[in-house]
Amino acid sequence: MAVSDLRGFIAALERSGDLVRIKREVDWDMEVGAISRRAYEKAGPALLFEKIKDYPPGYSILNGPVGTWRRVAVALGLPPETSVRQLYAAYEEKHERKLSPVTVDTAPCQEIVMAGPEVDVYQLPAPMVHDGDGGRYIGTWDIIVTRDPDTGWTNWGMYRFMIHTKNMLTGWPQATSQLAIMMKSKYLPRKQAMPVAVVIGCEPLCHMVATDPYKPGENEVEYAGGLRGEPVKLVRCKTQNLLVPADAEIVIEGEVLPDRIALEGPFGEYPGYRSGTMGEGVLVQITGITHRKNPILTLSTLGVPPDDSSIAASLTAAIAMKRGLRRRGVPVKDVYVPPEGVTHLIVVSVERGGSRVARQVLDFFTARRVMVSKVIVVDRDVDAFDMNQVLHAFATKCHPGRGIALEHYEGRGNALTPCYSADERRRLKGTSAVFDATWPEDWEEEGVPIKSSFETTYPDWLKEKVLAHWESDGLGGRL
Amino acid sequence: MKREYVTFVRRLSSLDEGVQTLFIKDLTPGPRKYDTKLVRAQLAREPESLSQGDLLWIRSETGYLHPKAWGIRVLEELPPHVPGQPWQDVFASLKNLK
Numbered sequence: 001m002a003v004s005d006l007r008g009f010i011a012a013l014e015r016s017g018d019l020v021r022i023k024r025e026v027d028w029d030m031e032v033g034a035i036s037r038r039a040y041e042k043a044g045p046a047l048l049f050e051k052i053k054d055y056p057p058g059y060s061i062l063n064g065p066v067g068t069w070r071r072v073a074v075a076l077g078l079p080p081e082t083s084v085r086q087l088y089a090a091y092e093e094k095h096e097r098k099l100s101p102v103t104v105d106t107a108p109c110q111e112i113v114m115a116g117p118e119v120d121v122y123q124l125p126a127p128m129v130h131d132g133d134g135g136r137y138i139g140t141w142d143i144i145v146t147r148d149p150d151t152g153w154t155n156w157g158m159y160r161f162m163i164h165t166k167n168m169l170t171g172w173p174q175a176t177s178q179l180a181i182m183m184k185s186k187y188l189p190r191k192q193a194m195p196v197a198v199v200i201g202c203e204p205l206c207h208m209v210a211t212d213p214y215k216p217g218e219n220e221v222e223y224a225g226g227l228r229g230e231p232v233k234l235v236r237c238k239t240q241n242l243l244v245p246a247d248a249e250i251v252i253e254g255e256v257l258p259d260r261i262a263l264e265g266p267f268g269e270y271p272g273y274r275s276g277t278m279g280e281g282v283l284v285q286i287t288g289i290t291h292r293k294n295p296i297l298t299l300s301t302l303g304v305p306p307d308d309s310s311i312a313a314s315l316t317a318a319i320a321m322k323r324g325l326r327r328r329g330v331p332v333k334d335v336y337v338p339p340e341g342v343t344h345l346i347v348v349s350v351e352r353g354g355s356r357v358a359r360q361v362l363d364f365f366t367a368r369r370v371m372v373s374k375v376i377v378v379d380r381d382v383d384a385f386d387m388n389q390v391l392h393a394f395a396t397k398c399h400p401g402r403g404i405a406l407e408h409y410e411g412r413g414n415a416l417t418p419c420y421s422a423d424e425r426r427r428l429k430g431t432s433a434v435f436d437a438t439w440p441e442d443w444e445e446e447g448v449p450i451k452s453s454f455e456t457t458y459p460d461w462l463k464e465k466v467l468a469h470w471e472s473d474g475l476g477g478r479l
Numbered sequence: 480m481k482r483e484y485v486t487f488v489r490r491l492s493s494l495d496e497g498v499q500t501l502f503i504k505d506l507t508p509g510p511r512k513y514d515t516k517l518v519r520a521q522l523a524r525e526p527e528s529l530s531q532g533d534l535l536w537i538r539s540e541t542g543y544l545h546p547k548a549w550g551i552r553v554l555e556e557l558p559p560h561v562p563g564q565p566w567q568d569v570f571a572s573l574k575n576l577k
């Protein structure tokens with residue numbers, strides 16, 4: 001079974017050798033970010049910074065909870081060396097067993113309470129993550145909780161939030177996010193502020209679920225319970241009518257204002273660039289802050305892959321995409337989101353290929369908000385998780401003249417795609433391409449090129465003979 | 480000692496000299512570094528040309544730091560927000576304040 005809080009997860013990481021404690025004093029102003037970034041780029045461990053300049057002893061920052069596949073495995077309660085394919089399968093399987101949350105009256109996340117005029121977010125060690133960011137980002141690996149005032153449905157999303165003043169945050173849930181849809185459809189027409197909670201420092205599965213693009217009406221907390229194999233405990237906020245994970249480290253309670261805005265961004269983002277999203281976010285008036293004694297702030301120092309976004313969130317995105325493609329009748333076998341492609345490049349393997357299926361795939365990825373700009377579709381004999389095989393299929397089977405289809409759109413594109421111009425980003429204008437690396441459906445079988453590989457070229461009796469002699473031929477273990 | 484601030488603009492060319500309303504972040508070291516203020520301030524391209532002025536660093540929307548700081552003299556601190564609905568352009572709202 002997975003763990004129920006961040007402290008349990010830190011202990012599990014320590015046991016598996018995937019955590020390093022930084023005991024010397026480090027500066028929240030870029031030093032934490034610089035160490036964290038280098039650690040990701042060296043495929044290093046999660047880092048627990050135990051002594052933060054300007055902050056009381058005991059206040060700490062955890063960077064990179066799930067920035068490697070090993071840490072994802074630990075989060076799922078699996079052996080650290082579990083393969084990527086097995087991690088995908090485990091996530092897909094476990095999260096279907098939904099478990100309802102339980103509500104509690106007292107909670108660790110409310111050991112310390114600041115409300116009203118006492119609110120001072122500078123009492124928490126929010127880092128200046130990258131040089132050149134718009135400010136100190138307190139919400140980088142968070143869960144943003146909002147509630148539909150009519151149906152009571154609660155949405156969880158992971159969106160960046162920055163300190164504006166001691167009692168205000170600015171944030172950037174994209175204009176196409178569920179938070180934005182809820183604010184625009186339910187609160188703005190009534191000129192009402194929207195209650196919001198910025199939850200920081202749960203065990204990672206709750207956060208991963210928040211990155212998963214569920215449809216409105218689906219309760220993310222139940223999926224998180226299913227993944228954990230244990231219900232999530234929820235507690236009511238002190239100053240807002242919202243339920244939040246009771247075992248969180250920190251909860252910032254407030255309201256998204258309907259009629260006031262302030263500067264947000266820019267921020268070094270998940271595609272690996274700071275490409276210029278700024279000044280078009282939301283403003284939150286903080287009404288209360290609650291936290292555990294000696295709070296641990298979770299951080300994801302986003303940038304070039306790998307990091308928590310390109311590893312863990314790629315997994316959640318892939319499973320969601322597979323669900324969606326199946327719903328649309330695409331004969332999908334596997335979906336793989338390679339970390340190096342930062343959810344801009346997706347690999348889809350299909351049971352039956354051809355241009356019609358490739359088009360269906362493109363239509364799925366561009367139907368609503370579009371986060372993906374390139375999709376490679378491969379036949380079922382290509383292992384979607386093996387980029388060597390994918391690249392080989394792409395190089396040889398995708399016809400440069402006929403095998404690439406494009407879809408252009410405006411108002412629902414990804415504002416963070418670095419190759420878009422500033423004007424395109426602002427207008428959410430973009431293009432997605434599907435690269436059809438499958439054989440055309442109308443080719444006769446006798447004319448389809450035959451792959452020259454050990455597996456596909458030789459008769460079974462000969463393959464068996466080769467394998468039977470492999471060790472005694474002196475090839476075992478080395479190849 | 481001059482205080483130091485930073486402001487963000489979409490393009491350097493969109494920042495004008497004279498009296499402007501803008502968001503600035505306080506670069507004074509300590510636990511409140513980067514706190515935001517909305518101010519009415521006198522801006523000058525050459526810091527020396529502003530008596531009793533402070534330094535204003537300027538970054539673009541990608542966070543690119545322009546190598547030369549301007550001068551700033553804060554005339555008035557305003558409540559730290561501008562009118563507008565979520566996701567509207569803060570810079571358009573700032574322009575409308577004038």
Ligand SMILES: Cc1cc2nc3c(=O)[nH]c(=O)nc-3n(C[C@H](O)[C@H](O)[C@H](O)COP(=O)(O)O)c2cc1C
Nearest residue numbers: 157158159160172173174177178211212213309313
């Ligand atoms: C580390 C990390 C940071 C993210 N930051 C943002 C963000 O600032 N704004 C945003 O709209 N989406 C962000 N996302 C993506 C959303 O979490 C994702 O789209 C999720 O589905 C949003 O929830 P929703 O579908 O309920 O809107 C981030 C994802 C990760 C992994």
